[in-house]
Amino acid sequence: MSAIATPAAEFQKHALTLAAAQSATIAQHNNSPAWMTTLREQGAADFARTPWPGRKTEQWKYTSLQSLQDFVAADWGAALVPAAGHEAVTTGSAVSSALLSFDATRLVFVDGVFDARASDALPSGMTLFSLADDAASKIIADNLGRVAGSVDAARRNLFSMLNNAWTRDGLLVHLPRSVTLEKPLYIAHVSSAAPANTEATVANQRVLVVMEEGSSAQIVEHYIASTPGQAAFVNALTEIQLGNNASLHHTRLNMEDEALSHVGAVHLNLQRDARFHGFTIAEGSRLKRIDYQMNHCGQGAELNLDGVYLARNKQLVDYHTTIEHRVPNGTSKEVFRGIIGDKARAVFNGRIHIHKDAQKTLAELNNRNLLTSNSAEIDTKPELEIYADDVRCAHGATISQLDETALYYLQSRGISPAQARVMLSFGFINELLQGLPHEDIKTALGTHLSALFAADRAFVSDGDVRDAAESA
Amino acid sequence: MLEINKLNAQVEDKQILHDLSLNIKAGEVHAIMGPNGSGKSTLGNVLTGRDGYEVLSGDITFNGKNLLDMGIEERAREGMFLAFQYPVEIPGVSNMEFLKAAVDARRKHQGLEELSSFDFMKLARDTSKNVSLDPSFLKRGVNEGFSGGEKKRNEIMQMMLLEPSLCILDETDSGLDIDALQVVASGVNAMRNSERSFIVVTHYQRLLDFIVPDYVHVLAGGKIVKSGDKELARELEAKGYGWLEGEVA
Numbered sequence: 001m002s003a004i005a006t007p008a009a010e011f012q013k014h015a016l017t018l019a020a021a022q023s024a025t026i027a028q029h030n031n032s033p034a035w036m037t038t039l040r041e042q043g044a045a046d047f048a049r050t051p052w053p054g055r056k057t058e059q060w061k062y063t064s065l066q067s068l069q070d071f072v073a074a075d076w077g078a079a080l081v082p083a084a085g086h087e088a089v090t091t092g093s094a095v096s097s098a099l100l101s102f103d104a105t106r107l108v109f110v111d112g113v114f115d116a117r118a119s120d121a122l123p124s125g126m127t128l129f130s131l132a133d134d135a136a137s138k139i140i141a142d143n144l145g146r147v148a149g150s151v152d153a154a155r156r157n158l159f160s161m162l163n164n165a166w167t168r169d170g171l172l173v174h175l176p177r178s179v180t181l182e183k184p185l186y187i188a189h190v191s192s193a194a195p196a197n198t199e200a201t202v203a204n205q206r207v208l209v210v211m212e213e214g215s216s217a218q219i220v221e222h223y224i225a226s227t228p229g230q231a232a233f234v235n236a237l238t239e240i241q242l243g244n245n246a247s248l249h250h251t252r253l254n255m256e257d258e259a260l261s262h263v264g265a266v267h268l269n270l271q272r273d274a275r276f277h278g279f280t281i282a283e284g285s286r287l288k289r290i291d292y293q294m295n296h297c298g299q300g301a302e303l304n305l306d307g308v309y310l311a312r313n314k315q316l317v318d319y320h321t322t323i324e325h326r327v328p329n330g331t332s333k334e335v336f337r338g339i340i341g342d343k344a345r346a347v348f349n350g351r352i353h354i355h356k357d358a359q360k361t362l363a364e365l366n367n368r369n370l371l372t373s374n375s376a377e378i379d380t381k382p383e384l385e386i387y388a389d390d391v392r393c394a395h396g397a398t399i400s401q402l403d404e405t406a407l408y409y410l411q412s413r414g415i416s417p418a419q420a421r422v423m424l425s426f427g428f429i430n431e432l433l434q435g436l437p438h439e440d441i442k443t444a445l446g447t448h449l450s451a452l453f454a455a456d457r458a459f460v461s462d463g464d465v466r467d468a469a470e471s472a
Numbered sequence: 473m474l475e476i477n478k479l480n481a482q483v484e485d486k487q488i489l490h491d492l493s494l495n496i497k498a499g500e501v502h503a504i505m506g507p508n509g510s511g512k513s514t515l516g517n518v519l520t521g522r523d524g525y526e527v528l529s530g531d532i533t534f535n536g537k538n539l540l541d542m543g544i545e546e547r548a549r550e551g552m553f554l555a556f557q558y559p560v561e562i563p564g565v566s567n568m569e570f571l572k573a574a575v576d577a578r579r580k581h582q583g584l585e586e587l588s589s590f591d592f593m594k595l596a597r598d599t600s601k602n603v604s605l606d607p608s609f610l611k612r613g614v615n616e617g618f619s620g621g622e623k624k625r626n627e628i629m630q631m632m633l634l635e636p637s638l639c640i641l642d643e644t645d646s647g648l649d650i651d652a653l654q655v656v657a658s659g660v661n662a663m664r665n666s667e668r669s670f671i672v673v674t675h676y677q678r679l680l681d682f683i684v685p686d687y688v689h690v691l692a693g694g695k696i697v698k699s700g701d702k703e704l705a706r707e708l709e710a711k712g713y714g715w716l717e718g719e720v721a
């Protein structure tokens with residue numbers, strides 16, 4: 001072991017110090033289930049053991065963690081040790097106005113801690129980790145970390161380990177057999193403003209969804225920063241277990257602003273005939289890295305994931321998705337579209353792994369990108385590993401352009417070229433928004449995004465640029 | 473309304489229109505017929521100013537102004553409308569949003585106020601019913617997944633909403649069943665007045681039974697080889713274009 005404190009080691013050290021301080025506080029208040037203590041300890045040990053990613057680490061090849069290392073310089077160590085009762089801050093108007101309003105059961109978490117005042121009552125089957133009774137604790141223990149545990153050691157997600165180490169609380173959503181959640185569940189994950197005397201915040205957010213046979217639900221997770229421009233590091237992990245024939249619409253909205261670094265993951269297991277319809281959107285910031293790790297564990301399951309990413313200024317968005325087809329007759333379809341402008345960068349890495357036994361798998365992956373400036377960059381890479389011989393697998397990753405014929409058509413109706421380009425650029429991603437199960441969310445998101453497109457040319461393709469990028 | 477004088481135009485270095493002249497007065501309906509590839513759609517594209525359709529010589533005056541000086545959207549705002557032979561599908565852009573943007577642009581150009589969203593929605597719904605298109609089509613992407621006939625009716629709806637002074641219908645009747653054909657024809661006839669002119673491009677006499685033209689022209693090899701009244705269309709239907717070959721040469 002080298003004694004030199006590299007910036008990387010510095011981050012790990014900082015993170016572990018924080019975990020230890022939290023553990024001490026938690027022990028002092030003695031208000032945490034035993035399994036959570038184990039989870040934290042195990043997480044810290046795993047995290048400490050895992051080398052910090054460098055440029056040679058496959059999973060992090062295109063995404064530098066420099067911004068996290070810079071973040072260490074800010075004083076965030078003390079900020080995160082929870083006081084006995086967390087002071088809820090969501091009453092601030094910035095947050096309330098950022099929340100989507102639609103008919104749903106609303107649950108608000110601030111830095112990973114439940115804000116009862118801002119939330120509806122927890123419906124039956126939903127429990128906070130910290131309040132889990134024996135039955136709930138058993139469900140949690142049976143299901144937590146199952147996806148992570150199935151991943152090859154070399155591909156394990158470092159930040160999921162850190163999420164374990166930092167777990168202060170979390171939400172268990174448990175749907176027993178054949179239960180249908182009447183209203184959509186809207187989970188707002190807020191990262192709060194930095195407390196006095198500190199410069200930055202850290203938020204650890206955790207959700208576990210366990211849906212038993214034949215149950216169905218719609219869940220919207222929305223990540224929000226309470227103060228625009230605040231420096232923060234958010235580590236979010238959502239684990240989903242879909243039992244036989246269970247069905248889930250899962251929407252993940254990740255549009256916190258520039259100053260915030262967000263590393264998030266969705267871990268999903270699909271049992272026999274389960275159906276997952278996911279939608280995920282991320283606006284860039286100094287660092288956004290979102291991993292979807294999805295496993296077909298039972299035959300005949302159906303997985304759809306639509307994704308949108310938007311990056312401008314000097315932002316970064318990185319989506320890594322992995323689908324493991326371990327069993328026959330599974331279907332997966334991923335459609336990701338991105339618009340990248342200014343000096344921003346985006347990464348899309350879509351891995352599909354079809355195991356030897358996974359005959360009759362149908363897997364589709366499509367990624368299209370609009371680059372709106374010569375300095376914008378996309379690294380897109382479909383990664384296929386196919387070991388079964390009777391499968392259908394289609395993939396494509398392209399840099400797109402606006403359709404010239406469509407431009408002509410709009411102009412021939414009196415619409416200016418500038419407006420036509422806004423309409424078509426927005427249309428490029430709006431096509432995916434249209435797949436959302438909820439009119440209200442569609443409207444709220446559509447309004448937010450069309451305003452963004454009208455206000456900032458960074459997301460509007462002006463034609464010449466992409467040709468240059470494509471021939472490059 | 474529209475005066476085309478000795479128009480020569482090319483696409484991709486290939487001259488398609490040769491010395492074409494055509495004079496259309498306000499209130500007139502001109503039918504243009506002619507074999508495949510004779511340049512009918514090319515004329516529509518040149519008139520609307522589509523990129524790649526290059527005018528080599530000749531001039532075109534539209535409502536007293538030099539058409540060739542105007543950009544695509546300007547021509548539309550001045551009252552030129554082309555119902556496309558193949559309407560374009562634009563997924564992700566809602567039909568309603570598209571129609572509102574188009575109508576707003578035209579109204580602004582005419583010095584009129586933009587319609588409120590509410591008023592426009594009502595107008596669009598009423599108009600869609602006039603062309604027997606369910607108002608739910610307004611919510612869909614522009615022409616996205618529309619059948620051939622639905623696309624053509626959507627074109628006519630746009631024409632009704634934009635109230636152009638010159639309407640060019642490029643084979644709007646092709647692929648329509650008889651009911652849809654009547655919807656289109658009665659839409660056009662309802663809009664006929666002494667101020668508005670039409671160019672109706674078609675292969676079929678059938679349409680001209682419903683939309684009775686003042687003049688019929690035969691376009692062949694990029695020029696007008698014969699002009700006449702509605703009887704010419706009947707003659708073409710009976711005899712085809714072969715007998716005109718001498719005049720094509």
Ligand SMILES: Nc1ncnc2c1ncn2[C@@H]1O[C@H](COP(=O)(O)OP(=O)(O)OP(=O)(O)O)[C@@H](O)[C@H]1O
Pocket residue numbers: 483484488506507508509510511512513514515524557
């Ligand atoms: N964009 C283009 N690029 C190359 N050639 C073109 C283009 N547009 C038209 N042409 C050519 O110009 C000629 C005239 O085509 P046009 O579409 O105007 O014919 P048309 O009379 O409308 O035929 P139809 O009755 O089949 O619709 C054809 O030879 C066609 O191939």
Ligand SMILES: [Mg+2]
Pocket residue numbers: 512513514557642643
């Ligand atoms: Mg044609």
